[in-house]
Amino acid sequence: MIDTIKRISxxxxxxxxxxxxxxxxxxxxxxxxxxxxxxxDMVENGxxxxxxxxxxxxxxxxxxxxxxxxxxxxxxxxxxxAVRLAVVRQQGGAHLTPxxxxxxxxxxxxxxxxxxxxxxxxx
Amino acid sequence: xxxxxxxxxxxVAFCCNWCSYAGADLSGTNRLQYPANVKIIRIPCSCRLNxxxxxxxxxRGADGVILCGxxxxxxxxxxxxxxxxxxxxxxxxxxxxxxxxxxRTRVEWVSAAEGAKFAATMxxxxxxxHKLGPNRRLExxxxxxx
Amino acid sequence: xxxxxxxxxxxxxxxxxxxxxxKVAEVLAKxxxxxxxxxxxxxCSQAGQEMIQESIAKYNxxxxxxxxxxxxxxxxxxxxxxxxxxxxxYMVEIANIREQCSWIHxxxxxxxxxxxxxxxxxxxxxxxxAPLTSGTSPVKKRALVIGGGIAGIQTAxxxxxxxxxxxxVEKEPTIGGxxxxxxxxxxxxxxxxxxxTPKMVDAAQNEKIHIYSYxxxxxxxxxxxNFKVTIKKKARYVDETKCTGCxxxxxxxxxxxxxxxxxxxxxxxxAIYIPFAQAVPKVATIDADYCxxxxxxxxxxxxxxxxxxxxxxxxxDAFIEQEYGAIVVATGFNPIKLDQYDEFAYSQSPDVVTxxxxxxxxxxxxxxxxxxxxxxxGQHPHTIVFVQCVGSRCDxxxxxxxxxxxxxxYTAKHAMLCREKYPDTDVYVFYIDVRTPGxxxxxxxxxAVEEYGVHYVKxxxxxxxxxxxxxxxQASDLIGNQQLHIDADMVVLAAAIEPDKSAxxxxxxxxxxxxxxxxxxxxxPKLRPVESPTAGIFLSGACxxxxxxxxxxxxxxxxxxxxxxxxxxxxxxxxxCTAQPDELMCxxxxxxxxxxxxxxxxxxxxxxxxxxxxxxxxRVAQVNPAVCQGCGACTVACPSGAMDLKGFxxxxxxxxxxxxxx
Numbered sequence: 001m002i003d004t005i006k007r008i009s010x011x012x013x014x015x016x017x018x019x020x021x022x023x024x025x026x027x028x029x030x031x032x033x034x035x036x037x038x039x040x041d042m043v044e045n046g047x048x049x050x051x052x053x054x055x056x057x058x059x060x061x062x063x064x065x066x067x068x069x070x071x072x073x074x075x076x077x078x079x080x081x082a083v084r085l086a087v088v089r090q091q092g093g094a095h096l097t098p099x100x101x102x103x104x105x106x107x108x109x110x111x112x113x114x115x116x117x118x119x120x121x122x123x
Numbered sequence: 124x125x126x127x128x129x130x131x132x133x134x135v136a137f138c139c140n141w142c143s144y145a146g147a148d149l150s151g152t153n154r155l156q157y158p159a160n161v162k163i164i165r166i167p168c169s170c171r172l173n174x175x176x177x178x179x180x181x182x183r184g185a186d187g188v189i190l191c192g193x194x195x196x197x198x199x200x201x202x203x204x205x206x207x208x209x210x211x212x213x214x215x216x217x218x219x220x221x222x223x224x225x226x227r228t229r230v231e232w233v234s235a236a237e238g239a240k241f242a243a244t245m246x247x248x249x250x251x252x253h254k255l256g257p258n259r260r261l262e263x264x265x266x267x268x269x
Numbered sequence: 270x271x272x273x274x275x276x277x278x279x280x281x282x283x284x285x286x287x288x289x290x291x292k293v294a295e296v297l298a299k300x301x302x303x304x305x306x307x308x309x310x311x312x313c314s315q316a317g318q319e320m321i322q323e324s325i326a327k328y329n330x331x332x333x334x335x336x337x338x339x340x341x342x343x344x345x346x347x348x349x350x351x352x353x354x355x356x357x358x359y360m361v362e363i364a365n366i367r368e369q370c371s372w373i374h375x376x377x378x379x380x381x382x383x384x385x386x387x388x389x390x391x392x393x394x395x396x397x398x399a400p401l402t403s404g405t406s407p408v409k410k411r412a413l414v415i416g417g418g419i420a421g422i423q424t425a426x427x428x429x430x431x432x433x434x435x436x437x438v439e440k441e442p443t444i445g446g447x448x449x450x451x452x453x454x455x456x457x458x459x460x461x462x463x464x465x466t467p468k469m470v471d472a473a474q475n476e477k478i479h480i481y482s483y484x485x486x487x488x489x490x491x492x493x494x495n496f497k498v499t500i501k502k503k504a505r506y507v508d509e510t511k512c513t514g515c516x517x518x519x520x521x522x523x524x525x526x527x528x529x530x531x532x533x534x535x536x537x538x539x540a541i542y543i544p545f546a547q548a549v550p551k552v553a554t555i556d557a558d559y560c561x562x563x564x565x566x567x568x569x570x571x572x573x574x575x576x577x578x579x580x581x582x583x584x585x586d587a588f589i590e591q592e593y594g595a596i597v598v599a600t601g602f603n604p605i606k607l608d609q610y611d612e613f614a615y616s617q618s619p620d621v622v623t624x625x626x627x628x629x630x631x632x633x634x635x636x637x638x639x640x641x642x643x644x645x646x647g648q649h650p651h652t653i654v655f656v657q658c659v660g661s662r663c664d665x666x667x668x669x670x671x672x673x674x675x676x677x678x679y680t681a682k683h684a685m686l687c688r689e690k691y692p693d694t695d696v697y698v699f700y701i702d703v704r705t706p707g708x709x710x711x712x713x714x715x716x717a718v719e720e721y722g723v724h725y726v727k728x729x730x731x732x733x734x735x736x737x738x739x740x741x742x743q744a745s746d747l748i749g750n751q752q753l754h755i756d757a758d759m760v761v762l763a764a765a766i767e768p769d770k771s772a773x774x775x776x777x778x779x780x781x782x783x784x785x786x787x788x789x790x791x792x793x794p795k796l797r798p799v800e801s802p803t804a805g806i807f808l809s810g811a812c813x814x815x816x817x818x819x820x821x822x823x824x825x826x827x828x829x830x831x832x833x834x835x836x837x838x839x840x841x842x843x844x845x846c847t848a849q850p851d852e853l854m855c856x857x858x859x860x861x862x863x864x865x866x867x868x869x870x871x872x873x874x875x876x877x878x879x880x881x882x883x884x885x886x887x888r889v890a891q892v893n894p895a896v897c898q899g900c901g902a903c904t905v906a907c908p909s910g911a912m913d914l915k916g917f918x919x920x921x922x923x924x925x926x927x928x929x930x931x
Binding site: 133135140144145147148150151152154155156157159160162163164165166167168170171172173174175176179180183184185197199200201202203206210242 | 339341373380383390782790802866898899901904906914925927930931
Binding site: 015017018019020021022023024025026029030035037065069070071072073 | 612658662663664665667668701727728729730731732743744745746747750752
């Protein structure tokens with residue numbers, strides 16, 4: 001599973017020096033159960049199922065602030081994206097139908113996230 | 124050459140004066156054994172190794188040639204081993220072209236403190252050459268002993 | 270054909286136990302050219318050496334092969350022995366039959382066989398040996414120190430102390446370097462100026478030291494012991510010999526809007542200036558970029574007020590040529606530019622400063638007279654945020670991959686001083702790791718936390734946004750697993766340090782090697798840390814890697830010791846095993862010049878006799894034997910096979926190969 005995440009994201013979590021600049025830059029900090037630096041650390045330590053089941057992984061806006069500012073080129077946003085993909089690729093997981101969307105909408109939810117979620121969970 | 128006679132490979136080891144030759148001395152000081160068919164030639168730096176010497180060794184009937192130098196970054200002359208590495212890489216592709224088995228030539232980095240590594244490398248290399256059997260392809264028949 | 274003598278050593282039982290020494294001597298006696306062969310218990314003993322000497326005379330030997338221990342052990346011993354007997358020391362070859370034969374094999378038969386082969390190889394080589402003589406080159410007893418910071422000053426003082434002349438070349442109008450800009454030094458908190466300025470005065474007053482301030486090295490020729498250096502003395506438009514340093518001109522100059530480089534642009538100075546009160550030499554300099562007289566020819570106030578008549582608007586750059594035996598590089602460091610780190614709003618707000626700027630804001634001689642005030646509005650800051658590792662330990666194109674080493678300590682110092690002087694301020698330090706290896710360093714950092722109540726937060730600042738006169742800092746607290754939002758009054762960035770920009774072109778002039786970060790590389794990272802691989806070039810201070818002041822001073826003195834050792838010699842004995850080109854074969858392609866790590870190879874146009882009494886001018890390689898270290902890189906690079914290495918020639922090595930494969 002670790003290898004899958006590494007392969008999808010192309011990220012080597014061992015390059016992380018645990019400075020926390022990603023988490024310091026994250027605009028979606030409050031909404032996420034785990035924060036960018038934790039994603040990198042937990043992938044390295046194999047705690048991927050915890051990440052997949054955690055709250056708020058879809059609140060990552062993919063704004064890439066963490067990628068832009070990481071001093072070690074670790075690219076945490078790509079790890080988060082890879083974890084989301086891992087969720088999508090699960091067999092027999094819950095998928096979305098267009099009818100379910102209106103109930104899930106929330107005024108603060110960015111348009112980008114709705115589109116992205118629909119694109120991924122539609123299958 | 125009779126088939127059942129035991130094959131005693133001839134191996135030429137080029138060692139740089141500052142690291143690998145001292146490493147070879149250290150394996151001697153520590154009484155670490157390696158096969159007697161390994162003969163060491165001292166050169167000032169691994170970059171002194173002209174690829175021609177390797178070809179000459181094969182021509183004269185050597186079965187394996189190994190070059191030992193300082194670890195990258197530790198060269199006594201700063202950059203010599205980098206030159207050696209590049210030249211040997213080119214030589215490898217030429218030997219490939221000639222049909223000499225890739226395993227017959229080797230580059231290893233052995234520091235002056237790595238007596239054990241030197242012995243282990245020589246044991247391993249000798250075993251590899253033993254498996255490959257005698258070098259026939261580049262040997263000049265006029266240079267044959269028998 | 271040489272007349273070779275073979276001497277097989279028993280080394281007590283070390284060799285004789287596994288090698289049949291008598292048989293070895295017997296077999297080798299039949300080799301071509303061998304006129305004498307014997308064995309003895311201890312060749313290196315007095316009796317053994319005498320036997321070699323007697324045999325050389327008796328059998329008229331021209332080459333000697335000694336089958337014994339490693340050449341690393343006794344090659345020199347036997348070379349000296351033979352030299353005393355009238356034989357060239359480079360006509361001796363050692364066959365290593367102890368470390369590389371008797372000690373690694375148990376079976377006597379195979380060991381003997383191998384010893385014979387090793388002996389044959391040595392004989393084959395000695396046949397091709399040629400007598401070599403070590404050349405000598407004289408040593409010019411004068412040293413050049415490039416850079417007049419604390420490293421350069423210390424090196425110069427130590428060399429001068431040993432009685433040698435030293436010149437310091439400093440590109441700024443005064444010596445002193447970065448240390449003059451620092452307020453206090455860690456971990457003792459003593460004032461930097463108080464310990465530095467006496468040293469600057471010592472250097473200026475020392476008869477053996479000559480300071481070229483406002484000067485640069487423009488070219489370097491020659492080699493160890495014999496460098497020829499051209500120093501460019503930039504025009505300062507003030508006659509150094511006349512200026513008394515009274516400073517009247519710097520008060521009267523009407524051009525007031527020149528950013529003061531000494532205070533890192535935090536305030537302004539005049540177009541004619543003395544960088545600071547304790548400058549050495551205390552001589553005014555005109556900044557040609559701002560002086561109205563030099564630009565438009567209308568002003569001349571300074572010349573009118575100068576009672577000494579020192580102002581000279583017509584001054585030109587002067588070039589001085591000087592010869593040196595050794596050169597010390599002490600070019601030092603600079604903080605990196607922070608343009609690329611815009612998340613910290615360095616270019617957007619004057620209240621975001623680098624640590625060096627913060628030093629000036631804390632310094633009694635700084636723009637605020639020692640009271641810590643915000644550059645934007647002159648108010649006392651109440652919340653200060655320090656950010657560490659800005660540009661250090663970065664794996665991206667923006668920063669530097671290394672740790673800048675000094676930031677943890679000076680940040681602790683700044684934080685502590687803030688809390689001490691202004692106990693009402695809240696001080697936050699964001700760190701990734703706190704690195705405090707050094708005497709009393711960790712204690713110092715702990716004191717900042719425990720006694721002074723500095724808030725150390727494990728985490729990093731993500732962004733700084735200037736808003737309504739405040740700096741909104743968004744940061745992470747990894748241990749508390751929270752995101753912090755701090756309204757700060759000032760943000761201080763611990764910028765990474767990098768080698769001075771002048772170092773790279775200087776390294777090219779000196780043919781001294783550098784790493785990818787433009788730090789000078791040392792000859793050996795552990796055992797020769799203050800020498801460059803290029804002979805005669807020494808390294809002092811932060812030009813070799815990030816260093817704090819005590820380490821810099823230690824390295825400066827170490828470099829001085831090496832220089833003194835060199836200058837003490839009247840002549841340098843060169844290694845005779847150097848590269849030598851065959852001029853008739855050389856085609857002038859420059860391949861060898863490019864691979865030489867020492868810059869020992871140059872090309873000259875030389876006349877050769879052509880057919881029909883013509884002369885041809887051909888470009889051929891020449892090796893300077895005083896500089897060549899004998900690595901042999903050029904011999905392999907030479908496409909025409911013109912370059913060969915004395916003592917390890919192509920033919921010699923080939924003969925060894927043939928003997929082993931026979």
